[in-house]
Amino acid sequence: MSSAKPITCIAAVAYEAGKPLTVEEIVVDPPKEHEVRVKIEYTAVCHTDAYTLSGVDPEGAFPSILGHEGAGVVESVGDKVTNVKAGDHVIALYTAECKECKFCTSNKTNLCSSVRATQGKGVMPDGTSRFHNQKGEELLHFMGCSTFSQYTVVADVSLVAIDPHAPLDTVCLLGCGVTTGYGAAIKTANVQKGDTVAVFGAGTVGLSVVQGAKVRGCSKIIVVDTNDQKKDWAHEFGATDFVNPSKDLKNGQSIVEKLAEMTDGGLDFTFDCTGNTDVMRDALEACHKGWGQSIIIGVAAAGKEISTRPFQLVTGRVWKGSAFGGIKGRSEMNGLVSDYLDGKLKVDEFITHKRAFSDINAAFEDLHHGDCLRTVLDLSK
Numbered sequence: 001m002s003s004a005k006p007i008t009c010i011a012a013v014a015y016e017a018g019k020p021l022t023v024e025e026i027v028v029d030p031p032k033e034h035e036v037r038v039k040i041e042y043t044a045v046c047h048t049d050a051y052t053l054s055g056v057d058p059e060g061a062f063p064s065i066l067g068h069e070g071a072g073v074v075e076s077v078g079d080k081v082t083n084v085k086a087g088d089h090v091i092a093l094y095t096a097e098c099k100e101c102k103f104c105t106s107n108k109t110n111l112c113s114s115v116r117a118t119q120g121k122g123v124m125p126d127g128t129s130r131f132h133n134q135k136g137e138e139l140l141h142f143m144g145c146s147t148f149s150q151y152t153v154v155a156d157v158s159l160v161a162i163d164p165h166a167p168l169d170t171v172c173l174l175g176c177g178v179t180t181g182y183g184a185a186i187k188t189a190n191v192q193k194g195d196t197v198a199v200f201g202a203g204t205v206g207l208s209v210v211q212g213a214k215v216r217g218c219s220k221i222i223v224v225d226t227n228d229q230k231k232d233w234a235h236e237f238g239a240t241d242f243v244n245p246s247k248d249l250k251n252g253q254s255i256v257e258k259l260a261e262m263t264d265g266g267l268d269f270t271f272d273c274t275g276n277t278d279v280m281r282d283a284l285e286a287c288h289k290g291w292g293q294s295i296i297i298g299v300a301a302a303g304k305e306i307s308t309r310p311f312q313l314v315t316g317r318v319w320k321g322s323a324f325g326g327i328k329g330r331s332e333m334n335g336l337v338s339d340y341l342d343g344k345l346k347v348d349e350f351i352t353h354k355r356a357f358s359d360i361n362a363a364f365e366d367l368h369h370g371d372c373l374r375t376v377l378d379l380s381k
């Protein structure tokens with residue numbers, strides 16, 4: 001039996017959709033069997049946190065503790081936990097890896113099913129929460145991580161222990177944005193030397209796709225973004241071209257026509273990193289006839305649907321999706337951490353803002369300004 005006691009700490013609670021988070025004291029219960037309590041040191045804010053807080057996530061539930069791009073140190077473990085121990089440095093995984101379910105053993109996907117159903121309901125695998133506020137009200141978990149709390153409890157399958165030399169204030173970004181985009185390029189799409197690529201949306205996810213395409217030696221890497229402020233970053237991460245569809249198109253020209261003109265008929269691979277369903281259609285239709293593949297990464301609001309003429313698929317274009325870049329967190333995260341430590345994977349470059357955790361609502365504001373890729377929050381402040 002674990003001898004851990006409840007911990008009182010500071011968390012940012014999402015009480016209501018569309019409202020700022022409330023930074024307050026909460027109680028975090030000890031981890032149960034196959035659970036781990038983690039002291040979160042650093043977390044970043046991902047666009048998906050803002051999406052859920054806005055109220056358009058079909059799985060969004062309140063009150064809850066959001067956050068899923070975090071790193072910290074294991075404080076205590078529940079019974080039957082064997083993959084991590086107190087003191088380990090860890091990254092939280094919103095895509096778990098149990099290594100036993102039919103998804104994990106298939107080698108076809110990273111979408112582990114072990115805890116996904118309860119995770120989507122905001123509870124631990126036993127159906128209960130480990131978080132309460134000072135009034136004794138239950139607070140829900142989020143994406144199996146809830147990193148907007150100084151202490152969180154996660155399933156053991158939702159954690160990976162990492163090299164303790166890796167700085168937690170930067171590798172927290174491997175918990176989502178960087179891994180998602182980079183993995184979508186090198187794993188889901190498996191882009192190759194000489195391929196042509198277009199990336200729609202130059203946030204952390206899109207620029208990480210660019211980084212993957214550059215590492216693989218793609219011949220053309222076109223970034224499409226409506227914000228000119230993203231142009232310098234696009235080139236810094238490896239883009240060969242930047243197109244702003246709100247000002248770089250000829251009269252009457254569509255972005256699909258512009259991209260076809262730039263690539264002799266269309267791209268080998270396109271990636272949606274915006275979550276906009278109209279952009280998803282453009283990304284598919286900008287693919288080359290016969291073989292072009294479009295990868296959807298962006299998360300769209302409840303009720304939104306994608307459409308295109310079936311002829312686009314009949315004539316050989318392929319629509320795919322990618323979650324967490326297709327990366328199996330427990331098996332593959334340490335490869336990314338090593339690449340980062342060896343200077344082969346850019347991570348620090350995405351950190352445009354740093355703030356105290358108590359300033360978390362300002363970090364959500366940062367997301368709406370063109371000068372922000374990621375804000376990293378220090379949970380000790």
Ligand SMILES: NC(=O)C1=CN([C@@H]2O[C@H](COP(=O)(O)OP(=O)(O)OC[C@H]3O[C@@H](n4cnc5c(N)ncnc54)[C@H](OP(=O)(O)O)[C@@H]3O)[C@@H](O)[C@H]2O)C=CC1
Pocket residue numbers: 046047048051176177180200201202203204205206224225226227230273274275276279296297298299300322323324325368369370373
């Ligand atoms: N599938 C997965 O596993 C994951 C999915 N996501 C999703 O990926 C998406 C990107 O995340 P993130 O990089 O953090 O988000 P950001 O908001 O930082 O990046 C999105 C970028 O797209 C730009 N953009 C918006 N509309 C258009 C448009 N019509 N055409 C071209 N560019 C446009 C935005 O510009 P501006 O800033 O001016 O609006 C911004 O630069 C989100 O939908 C997020 O929820 C995130 C992580 C994991």
Ligand SMILES: N[C@@H](CCC(=O)N[C@@H](CSC=O)C(=O)NCC(=O)O)C(=O)O
Pocket residue numbers: 046048049057058059060095111116176299323324
């Ligand atoms: N809750 C949403 C779906 C949200 C979604 O698609 N999430 C991505 C990760 S976004 C990270 O920033 C994902 O990995 N999806 C796969 C999964 O199993 O959730 C909804 O219900 O539409």
Ligand SMILES: [Zn+2]
Pocket residue numbers: 046047048049068069176177
């Ligand atoms: Zn995310």
Ligand SMILES: [Zn+2]
Pocket residue numbers: 096097098099100101102103104105111112113114
């Ligand atoms: Zn599994």
